[in-house]
Amino acid sequence: MALSLDQKLNITTPPEAPLAMPVQDLKSWxxxxxxxxxxxxxxxxxxxxxxxxxxxxxxxxxxxxxxxxxxxxxxxxxxxxxxxxxxxxxxxxxxxxxxxxxxxxxxxxSKLPALADTQDMGRTALLMPVYNEDPERVFAALSRMGAALKREGVARHFDIFVLSDTRNDSIADAEREAFAKLERQLNPAIRVYYRRRDNNHHRKAGNIADFVTRWGGAYDHMIVLDADSDMSAAAMITLARAMAADxxxxxxxxxxxxxxxxxxxxxxxxxxxxxxxxxxxxxxxxxxxxxxxxxxxxxxxxxxxxxxxxxxxxxxxxxxxxxxxxxxxxxxxxxxxxxxxxxxxxxxxxxxxxxxxxxxxxxxxxxxxxxxxxxxxxxxxxxKGLHWVxxxxxxxxxxxxxxxxxxxxxxxxxxxxxxxxxxxQPNYFPDSFSLFPVWPxxxxxxxxxxxxxxxxxxxxxxxxxxxxxxxxxxxxxxxxxxxxxxxxxxxxxxxxxxxxxxxxxxxxxxxxxxxxxxxxxxxxxxxxxxxLPFRVCARIHAAHVAAGIGFAVLSFHIAWAAFLWLLPIAAALMLSPLVSWVTxxxxxxxxxxxxxxxxxxxxxxxxxxxxxxxxxxxxxxxxxxxxx
Structure with missing residues (x-):
């Protein structure tokens, strides 16, 4: 049997608890x-x-x-x-x-729903999918979240999974180093796992699906994060308690x-x-x-x-x-x-x-x-079968x-x-009978x-x-x-x-x-x-400036009223390099x-x-x- 990338690198993952995840049929239900x-x-x-x-x-x-x-x-x-x-x-x-x-x-x-007792909120996996992200930033957020859960005394209800789709080997090396540091910080209170996929099929959706089909059976819930996500312990606990109660x-x-x-x-x-x-x-x-x-x-x-x-x-x-x-x-x-x-x-x-x-x-x-x-x-x-909402x-x-x-x-x-x-040329006298001309x-x-x-x-x-x-x-x-x-x-x-x-x-x-x-x-x-340098903004927005000039010139030749109505739009487009750079x-x-x-x-x-x-x-x- 071929070894996975994680096995080749001697990275520990938990025992698999697979869940079947059948592909859904959109044409029949x-x-x-x-x-x-x-x-x-x-x-x-x-x-x-x-x-x-x-x-x-x-x-x-x-x-x-x-x-x-x-x-x-x-x-x-x-x-x-x-x-x-x-x-x-x-x-x-x-x-x-x-x-x-x-x-x-x-x-x-607008109020929070009923919440289960903390001891009854089940097991939740925190999933952090990453793709060529800055490991220091990502793992710092996970460290904060894990430490907060430890302080709240609910660590046994949560595990952390870093699900890597990174293609850059140097970034992946940095991910593994950051993972080892995070493990030392949070273990044994919270288990931390790292998995890097061999093939990033279906991007983030496939990344999450891979977790579910391999380890999903061991967890009641999963909190899905983005690489820039940060959540307080209270928020994560409330979500888990609300899910367990409903x-x-x-x-x-x-x-x-x-x-x-x-x-x-x-x-x-x-x-x-x-x-x-x-x-x-x-x-x-x-x-x-x-x-x-x-x-x-x-x-x-x-x-x-x-x-x-x-x-x-x-x-x-x-x-x-x-x-x-x-x-x-x-x-x-x-x-x-x-x-x-x-x-x-x-x-x-x-x-x-x-x-x-x-x-x-x-x-x-x-x-x-x-x-x-x-x-x-x-x-x-x-x-087929979707709710109208x-x-x-x-x-x-x-x-x-x-x-x-x-x-x-x-x-x-x-x-x-x-x-x-x-x-x-306006039609002042339409075909229908009228005693007076019809003015536009x-x-x-x-x-x-x-x-x-x-x-x-x-x-x-x-x-x-x-x-x-x-x-x-x-x-x-x-x-x-x-x-x-x-x-x-x-x-x-x-x-x-x-x-x-x-x-x-x-x-x-x-x-x-x-x-x-x-x-x-x-x-x-x-x-x-x-x-970004101003010259880069000017180059990227050159077409928008040209569009603004076009709107202004065309509307000016049509009528003063049209020019004045379109002036805010034309001016905004002509100023786009400056606005983009300053902001x-x-x-x-x-x-x-x-x-x-x-x-x-x-x-x-x-x-x-x-x-x-x-x-x-x-x-x-x-x-x-x-x-x-």
């Missing part, structure tokens, strides 16, 4: 998703979110119809209104979910908050996730109920349910739509729900963290793979990338419509009113989140006081407005790449705060912190976290105490 115990409140929440979204979209589309005021409806006007309706529906749905979340948090209706649960997802970055881009993202995230997540959890979703990490999974239901098939056809499932988490949640297990989120559970890409360019690199994975779901959304999750994932080309097509259709209005109408007052409606729907969630943050003394102080919160929200809104047109073009390019058959590959992520400078991020902008409570020394405060903040405690 004999049963129906079972009842998982959703209450009446979930039905009411769904009625509100979908009803409010439909009402807002209908109202906005009607106002757009009034603005363009067609006499004889043309295909171009129908196309423009359709693009508007789709993009408006996307932001209306987010707004409705946020309003629901605001109500749930304001009334205190035999119908299959996945329980925590809300990972962002931390540990210094570039302005990352700090802005951290702040937005910390202040807006709980509001949005609470709304999602309310209408998802127990038919929820899974984000691939910082969640606990019932091991036998995963083995029974989540074996992923190879998709037919050529890449990028064919092949193994890239965005596996949504699909695994849908299949586990199909098998009759509940999937839900605990948005109020604290102590769950991850890191964010340090720059816009790093985000775009990661987003390319996610775009391909989410668009793959077009082939999966119609799978699971199908909604898949559609939302698809729309998170299709929204950008839809917005771009809306802009292009608007420019074409304005060009036709500017240069085409564009009502600027109605257009301004529609802009106000769109602005309100888009930014109401931020206002609601700011209201809750200001009312929470701990959040208010941790974010630099009331003025710090307000300054940060205004700064985040301004920078987001600059970045949105850029992301529109970037994601539209990704969608086009996928549609013409370009595969994303699999590259390790950059997780370090390192600024990637760690020194500027530190300056913003001292200016009381983009602070988060986790950086305050008084916050209870199972890890030391960032080194840069250890000397800043007096500033934190004064921020009120």
């Amino acid at each position: 004999g049963g129906r998703p079972g009842d998982v115990g959703n209450g009446r409140d979930v039905l009411v929440a769904r009625a509100f979110v979908f009803g409010a979204s439909a009402a807002l979209t209908a109202f906005g589309t009607w106002k757009m119809y009034e603005v363009i005021s067609p006499v004889n409806v043309t295909w171009l006007q129908i196309l423009f209104a359709s693009f508007f309706a789709l993009t408006f529906a996307w932001i209306a749905f987010s707004c409705a979910s946020a309003m629901l979340g605001f109500f749930m948090l304001l009334t205190g209706r 035999p119908r649960s299959g996945i329980i997802q925590s809300l990972p908050l962002l931390h540990n970055r210094w570039t302005p881009f990352a700090r802005m993202t951290q702040f937005a996730g910390r202040v807006y995230g709980p509001l949005v997540a609470t709304g999602l959890a309310a209408w998802h109920g127990r038919d929820g979703n899974y984000w691939g990490h910082n969640a606990i999974i019932r091991t036998r349910a995963f083995a029974e239901a989540a074996g992923l098939p190879e998709l037919t056809g050529r890449k990028p739509f064919g092949g193994h499932v890239l965005s596996h988490d949504f699909v695994e949640a849908a299949l586990i729900r199909r098998a009759g297990y509940a999937v839900f989120m605990l948005p109020t559970l604290t102590g769950s963290y991850e890191e964010t890409p340090p720059s816009l360019i790093d985000l775009a690199t990661r987003d390319r793979r996610w775009a391909q994975g989410n668009l793959q779901h077009i082939k999966i959304v119609g799978a 699971s199908r909604v999750h898949l559609v939302q994932g698809i729309m998170s990338y299709l929204a950008s080309p839809l917005w771009l097509m809306l802009l292009v259709a608007g420019l074409v419509l304005a060009t036709v209005a500017r240069y085409a 109408v564009f009502d600027p007052e109605l257009a301004l009113r529609l802009f106000g409606i769109t602005f309100a729907v888009l930014y109401l969630p931020k206002l609601l989140a700011l209201t809750l943050a200001l009312a929470d003394p701990t959040m208010r102080k941790g974010c630099g006081g009331a003025m710090g919160l307000i300054k940060s929200v205004l700064a985040e809104t301004f920078v987001s407005m600059l970045l949105s047109p850029l992301m529109m073009l970037i994601q539209s390019r990704f969608v086009a790449d996928v549609l013409i058959g370009r595969d994303s590959g699999w590259n390790a992520q950059n997780r370090d705060d390192q600024a 990637g400078l760690p020194e500027f991020g530190r300056t913003l912190w001292h200016l009381n902008v983009f602070r988060i409570p986790e950086e305050a020394a008084h916050m209870p976290i199972d890890r030391p405060a960032p080194e840069d903040l250890t000397t800043a405690e007096p500033l934190l105490e004064a921020a009120e």
